[in-house]
Amino acid sequence: MKLSKYRTMVDALNKLSQKGYKNGFKLRDKFLESLGSGKKYRPEDLCIVEYHRFEGETNPSDMSVVFALRSKNGEKGTVVSSYGTYANMSLISFLDKVKIQDRTAVAGK
Numbered sequence: 001m002k003l004s005k006y007r008t009m010v011d012a013l014n015k016l017s018q019k020g021y022k023n024g025f026k027l028r029d030k031f032l033e034s035l036g037s038g039k040k041y042r043p044e045d046l047c048i049v050e051y052h053r054f055e056g057e058t059n060p061s062d063m064s065v066v067f068a069l070r071s072k073n074g075e076k077g078t079v080v081s082s083y084g085t086y087a088n089m090s091l092i093s094f095l096d097k098v099k100i101q102d103r104t105a106v107a108g109k
Contacts (some may be wrong), residue, residue: 009054009080012066018049021068023077027091034075043097045072048102053083060090067095 006012023036031040049068063084070076082090 006052009052009064009066010054012054013078013080016066016068019068019075019076021049021078023075024078025069025079025092027079027088028107031095032079034071034077036077037075039071039073039075041071043094046070046098047072047092048095048098048100049076060071069098070101 004017007015017032023034025041027031027033028040031042032046047067049070051065051067053065054065055063063082063086065081065083067079067081068076069079079091079095081088081095083092
């Protein structure tokens with residue numbers, strides 16, 4: 001099973017940036033803060049547009065997920081989370097509350 005349409009995490013971040021997901025997000029307290037605008041978002045202010053999972057080629061325990069996010073006000077960006085042993089559980093808990101965009105809407109169905 002293919003985990004991502006991108007070969008590497010860097011490739012995913014570069015391609016997503018070309019699609020307009022230029023800002024990075026960082027969890028601060030109970031908000032996801034845009035490193036570009038400084039705006040703080042709650043889970044209900046965001047939507048996960050796409051996500052891609054990666055496992056390290058040389059180290060299988062090097063696992064991460066890239067999330068492409070869009071805010072209600074149109075700001076786009078990405079956040080990267082480790083998973084498994086090294087996961088930031090506060091970030092995972094936050095992202096669990098963020099709505100995932102309906103894939104049928106994206107596909108035009």
